[in-house]
Amino acid sequence: MSEDKKVNGPDLRQGVRTDGIVEGGMLAGHVDNQAVLIARVNDKLYAIDSKCTHYQGPLAEGLVVDHTVRCPWHHACFDLRTGNAIAAPAIDPVTCWVVEEQGGLVFVKARKQDAASPRRSEKVSRRVIIIGGGAAGFAAAEMLRREGFGGDLTLLSADSDAPYDRPNCSKDYLSGGAPKEWMPLRDRAFYKDNKIDLRVNAVVASFDPKRRTVSIKNGNVLPYDVLILATGAEPQRPPIPGLDGANVFTLRTLKDADSIIAAAEKAKHAAVIGASFIGLEVAAALRQRGLDVHVIAPETIPLEKIMGHDIGNWIKGVHERKGVIFHLGREVLGYADGKVTMDHGDPIAADLVVVGSVVKPRVDLAEAAGLKVDDGVIVDNHLKTSADDVYAAGDIARYPDPVSGHLIRVEHWVHAERQGQYLARQILGEDKPFDDPPFFWSSHYDKTVNYSGHAITFDRPQLQGSLIKEDVIVRFYEEPRLLAVATVGRDLANLEAERAFAAKK
Ligand SMILES: Cc1cc2nc3c(=O)[nH]c(=O)nc-3n(C[C@H](O)[C@H](O)[C@H](O)COP(=O)(O)OP(=O)(O)OC[C@H]3O[C@@H](n4cnc5c(N)ncnc54)[C@H](O)[C@@H]3O)c2cc1C
Secondary structure, three states: OOOOOOOOOOEOOOOEEHHHOOOOOEEEEEEOOEEEEEEEEOOEEEEEEOEOOOOOOEHHHOEEEOOEEEOOOOOOEEEOOOOOEEEOOOOOOOOEEEEEEEOOEEEEEEEOOOOOOOOOOOOOOOEEEEEOOOHHHHHHHHHHHHOOOOOEEEEEOOOOOOOEOHHHHHOHHHHOOOOHHHOEOOOHHHHHHOOEEEEOOOOEEEEEOOOOEEEEOOOOEEEOOEEEEOOOEEEOOOOOOOOOOOOEEOOOOHHHHHHHHHHHHHOOEEEEEOOOHHHHHHHHHHHHOOOEEEEEEOOOOOOHHHHHHHHHHHHHHHHHHOOOEEEEOOOEEEEEOOEEEEOOOOOEEOOEEEEOOOEEEOOHHHHHOOOOEOOOEEOOOOOEOOOOOEEEOHHHEEEEOOOOOOEEEOOOHHHHHHHHHHHHHHHOOOOOOOOOOOEEEEEEOOEEEEEEEOOOOOOEEEEEEEOOOOEEEEEEEEOOEEEEEEEEOOHHHHHHHHHHHHHHO
């Protein structure tokens, strides 16, 4: 995440040949110490900063789609004309630069003056309440204000921290590579300045869709005109003796990450139960902290159900080369006296246990309010629930997938943020179905897997490239349809797949 001051490519002050930038293409260069890209769209040239404002990804290695550029790392999307971050995970804009063409050359020398972004003006003052201060809830609140929402806006979160970078809780933050200052999505002043009534430690007890009220556990009752449910998912502890005891953790919140870090500082041996993405990211973080790490899981190949056999085995190998010991095809029977016992094999010494198995959508509030719920809150293609003016977004929302036609529920950071941003724009009058293809990434040490689309099941994964060279795309089909792709070392192919899924909607 740290800013890389090294700049590559030509000095754009000196000019570059105009005909070297093809339609839909980009050229990476610099102006002084600032990395800047030039892109051509509809025969017009645009110049913007070429570092993504999310994690500083190299935008010039991404993809131009219409008047946007997409980041190759986590698919943030910027408008080339305004620099605005129009789709998550980036929130902050990039700077736009003035482009001058002369004698077959293009020069970039000066930053554009900030153009005030056009805002919709709200004629009716409405009260929006968002339950959930995670990916979807934060993104909805931020976009509502960014797009000029003028009504009352309340963001209620059961969490003790203001919205933060949840994916980092199992990655650099957990391994010790990222300081706490990196974690908040915005500082406290942002909420005050933008009149977002953020209430942390505010556990909602219920809501009443007829009276249009939300009741907080502390006794406060708040009226709403529009309600967004974004309560996320809850990690489950399997009913195994000892897994509810001391030194056993699940990981969902920043506080959970802090508890694991505190325990890891005193521990030598860790057991991770469940070879899920989060389980394996935790294993990587704990290895980076110098602990012995054992991963125990019932499946024989980690992540095979989602990523297929080849990528599953590759990720296993990545961890083994770092010293993680796998106990696959094993059931955990219990944890007592510092030892995890399994159905086969010797007990494993562990003074720290992390359960990284399944999560469940938090649907209790919706269920109690009489909303349609079935493995998630059922919503239509506008993310509307079965109650008037109540919407759902993020891990709890089960919505019709325009690619497969199935009702799907997706548990990804960027997708949850994009659903939140979508709802903000809907509330402000936009009217189109939600059709963003899902995207997620997972990081293990210095390796990253990207995944676009959504395949609940697939007939066969089709691999192209080489995992040994870490240059691969795996396509997941439900014949005859392509439902998803996973890539290692092929970020551009992943962006192209995302674009193709979006076009199929
Ligand atoms: C450790 C970790 C690492 C991850 N890494 C990745 C990754 O690398 N890539 C990826 O794509 N995805 C990742 N994910 C998944 C991603 O974070 C989630 O899909 C995303 O956060 C879902 O957003 P959400 O808004 O639905 O829920 P959340 O972000 O979980 O937010 C839910 C919010 O609702 C609040 N809440 C719940 N109940 C109540 C209540 N009754 N009253 C008030 N507030 C309530 C919670 O306090 C919280 O603020 C990771 C998840 C975890 C836990």
